[in-house]
Amino acid sequence: MIQKLPAKKMVVTGDYAAAYGALLCDVDVVAAYPITPQTLIVEEFSNFVNDGITDAEFIMVESEHSAMSACIAAQAAGARTYTATASQGLALMHEMLFIASALRLPIVMPVVNRTVAAPIGIWCEHNDSMPQRDTGWIQMACEDNQEVLDMIIMAYKIGERKDVLLPVMPCLDAFILSHTVEPVDAPSSDEVADFIGKYEPHAMLDPDNPMAIGTFTPPEYIQELRYQNHVAMENAKKAIKEVTKEFADEFGRDYHGLIEEYKCDDAEVVLITVGTVTGTAREVVDKLRQQGKKVGLIKLRFYRPFPREELRSIAENVEAIGVYDRAISYGSGGPLFIETRNALYGMDVPVLNFLAGLGGRDVVTGDVEKMYEILMKAKDSKPDKEIYWIGTRGVSI
Amino acid sequence: MEIEAETHPLDKYLRTDRIPHIWCPGCGLGTVLNCFLHALEESDIDLKNLAIVSGIGCTGRVAGYLNVDSYHTTHGRAIPFATGLKLANPKLKVVVFSGDGDLFAIGGNHFIHAARRNIDMTVICVNNYNYGMTGGQLGPTTPLEAKTTTSPYGNVEHPFNLCHVAAASGAVYVARWTALHVRRLKESMKEALNKKGFTFIEVIASCPTTYGRRNKMPTGLDTMRYYKEKSVIKHGIDPSEADIEIGGDIIVGKFVDIEKPTFDEILKKLEEKIK
Numbered sequence: 001m002i003q004k005l006p007a008k009k010m011v012v013t014g015d016y017a018a019a020y021g022a023l024l025c026d027v028d029v030v031a032a033y034p035i036t037p038q039t040l041i042v043e044e045f046s047n048f049v050n051d052g053i054t055d056a057e058f059i060m061v062e063s064e065h066s067a068m069s070a071c072i073a074a075q076a077a078g079a080r081t082y083t084a085t086a087s088q089g090l091a092l093m094h095e096m097l098f099i100a101s102a103l104r105l106p107i108v109m110p111v112v113n114r115t116v117a118a119p120i121g122i123w124c125e126h127n128d129s130m131p132q133r134d135t136g137w138i139q140m141a142c143e144d145n146q147e148v149l150d151m152i153i154m155a156y157k158i159g160e161r162k163d164v165l166l167p168v169m170p171c172l173d174a175f176i177l178s179h180t181v182e183p184v185d186a187p188s189s190d191e192v193a194d195f196i197g198k199y200e201p202h203a204m205l206d207p208d209n210p211m212a213i214g215t216f217t218p219p220e221y222i223q224e225l226r227y228q229n230h231v232a233m234e235n236a237k238k239a240i241k242e243v244t245k246e247f248a249d250e251f252g253r254d255y256h257g258l259i260e261e262y263k264c265d266d267a268e269v270v271l272i273t274v275g276t277v278t279g280t281a282r283e284v285v286d287k288l289r290q291q292g293k294k295v296g297l298i299k300l301r302f303y304r305p306f307p308r309e310e311l312r313s314i315a316e317n318v319e320a321i322g323v324y325d326r327a328i329s330y331g332s333g334g335p336l337f338i339e340t341r342n343a344l345y346g347m348d349v350p351v352l353n354f355l356a357g358l359g360g361r362d363v364v365t366g367d368v369e370k371m372y373e374i375l376m377k378a379k380d381s382k383p384d385k386e387i388y389w390i391g392t393r394g395v396s397i
Numbered sequence: 398m399e400i401e402a403e404t405h406p407l408d409k410y411l412r413t414d415r416i417p418h419i420w421c422p423g424c425g426l427g428t429v430l431n432c433f434l435h436a437l438e439e440s441d442i443d444l445k446n447l448a449i450v451s452g453i454g455c456t457g458r459v460a461g462y463l464n465v466d467s468y469h470t471t472h473g474r475a476i477p478f479a480t481g482l483k484l485a486n487p488k489l490k491v492v493v494f495s496g497d498g499d500l501f502a503i504g505g506n507h508f509i510h511a512a513r514r515n516i517d518m519t520v521i522c523v524n525n526y527n528y529g530m531t532g533g534q535l536g537p538t539t540p541l542e543a544k545t546t547t548s549p550y551g552n553v554e555h556p557f558n559l560c561h562v563a564a565a566s567g568a569v570y571v572a573r574w575t576a577l578h579v580r581r582l583k584e585s586m587k588e589a590l591n592k593k594g595f596t597f598i599e600v601i602a603s604c605p606t607t608y609g610r611r612n613k614m615p616t617g618l619d620t621m622r623y624y625k626e627k628s629v630i631k632h633g634i635d636p637s638e639a640d641i642e643i644g645g646d647i648i649v650g651k652f653v654d655i656e657k658p659t660f661d662e663i664l665k666k667l668e669e670k671i672k
Contacts, residue, residue, distance in 0.1 A: 034531035043532060046547040060535055060547050063503040088471050117471055
């Protein structure tokens with residue numbers, strides 16, 4: 001239970017927004033381990049507990065692996081749970097992520113995207129969350145702190161739907177969001193309670209009705225379970241669209257489902273962005289539009305499930321598509337690029353990949369302008385390569 | 398009297414281009430590192446044969462500052478890395494320099510097993526009672542009732558007694574000092590470096606920024622005064638009797654110094670036997 005909290009306007013960091021979102025959702029159990037730049041999330045949450053604003057159980061465990069294990073067990077016992085992590089912490093959790101999704105436990109865990117060692121760095125890169133692609137978690141990226149707060153609320157609503165029942169991982173860029181203050185509108189706790197409802201576990205550990213979960217299972221059964229998880233993830237597409245619509249109706253902020261289009265209607269070329277670079281790209285689109293260039297922008301919100309149908313429908317009307325990635329799958333390309341090209345299979349449109357901002361390097365308007373410049377050229381003549389390392393020393397474009 | 402010198406005599410041990418260090422004013426880490434440099438200076442260790450391994454956290458930065466073969470590993474994994482170094486090159490002198498959170502929370506399992514196997518390495522744990530680098534959360538050594546960012550009304554978890562853990566796990570040398578005991582600490586470091594087997598030194602050190610301020614010791618000097626007032630030297634005591642409690646005596650000294658064949662020696666013997 002939480003104290004009644006009125007709707008209010010706050011000026012807060014992305015980490016605070018993530019913690020406050022969990023507070024509004026009246027989570028029961030938080031298990032966590034500190035890691036920069038996530039620490040502030042669970043630290044703020046521990047303040048809510050210590051200040052008596054919530055009676056949630058908060059436990060500092062001895063590693064991220066234990067944090068996810070504790071959340072899985074608590075969720076299996078019928079609690080609504082929450083944790084947060086980043087970088088190495090997420091990598092260490094990897095083993096348990098599969099278990100949360102296969103047991104159909106709708107845990108919500110924001111990931112503050114931070115570069116994975118070696119070498120050690122603390123700044124933004126998406127090479128921590130992208131490799132979690134196949135763990136069965138719904139994964140999405142936020143553009144600003146408002147979206148972080150809103151997404152935590154929507155994550156519980158999407159994940160806990162009976163046709164979904166999957167854990168959700170909203171991602172936010174290290175420092176660019178996690179430690180930067182922005183104005184954020186917070187709904188009241190009553191509004192959120194009405195919106196997400198009470199968590200009703202589909203199955204829970206109960207001594208009066210004993211049940212075993214995650215037990216040794218022979219091949220006769222596992223394949224069907226895998227299929228069910230795939231169906232749930234496909235169902236999540238519908239759930240995401242419906243929940244973002246309901247959220248817009250209730251709170252007035254519309255996130256448009258799995259992707260958000262910006263000036264795509266008559267665009268000749270579009271750039272797909274993820275995370276905070278989207279804000280930078282919006283500015284570039286406005287500038288290029290003023291110059292009469294028909295450019296558009298797609299903010300990719302969800303990586304899992306992947307918005308295949310949406311992208312195909314846009315691709316029908318454009319002449320070149322660029323995909324921005326803040327991570328690289330060595331020997332192939334950026335993860336979103338690989339995914340996009342797969343989604344657009346059979347369509348006759350060039351797809352280019354732009355890598356920038358790896359290890360936390362700033363991506364500025366000039367970098368995004370360069371991406372559009374390459375795309376405009378690709379529209380007129382076949383490009384000689386697919387992958388462009390923007391602003392990389394020793395690499396010519 | 399004016400002292401003229403181009404460089405500090407211990408500069409050769411440091412990557413001076415990495416200095417100034419990141420540690421806060423009043424932090425005990427500089428003192429501990431200084432003791433270690435003096436221990437190296439006085440113990441004739443061939444620097445070419447020395448490897449330093451650190452984990453994550455404020456203490457983890459030591460590996461980056463020392464001008465020897467050093468590796469800054471991921472959180473908790475300093476000891477497994479050091480074990481690999483030692484197995485690949487048994488002639489190497491391997492030192493793990495890391496903090497309480499790294500060595501005893503996320504890396505706790507590695508510590509007990511390296512001690513159990515009696516791997517020939519020295520582990521120096523700088524214990525500041527909290528996760529300093531991430532802002533002062535409670536950790537496995539936070540004393541009962543101590544205040545941290547995640548326990549503003551006091552810690553409700555029993556802490557580890559690190560020396561007891563080390564001794565019970567099989568370490569052949571176990572000592573505890575505070576950052577105030579610079580001379581004794583240096584001597585302990587020399588002993589540990591020159592002893593075969595799994596040797597362990599716990600150094601209790603100040604963290605005014607994230608721990609001290611919340612526990613009535615807002616400056617490094619306050620902490621040093623506290624160490625001076627509370628420290629009691631008891632060599633040879635059973636480390637199970639050296640628990641750390643708020644306001645209680647801090648029992649320091651050399652608790653364990655025994656002989657036991659190392660992993661290497663047992664392995665070598667077996668290899669000879671089956672040849």
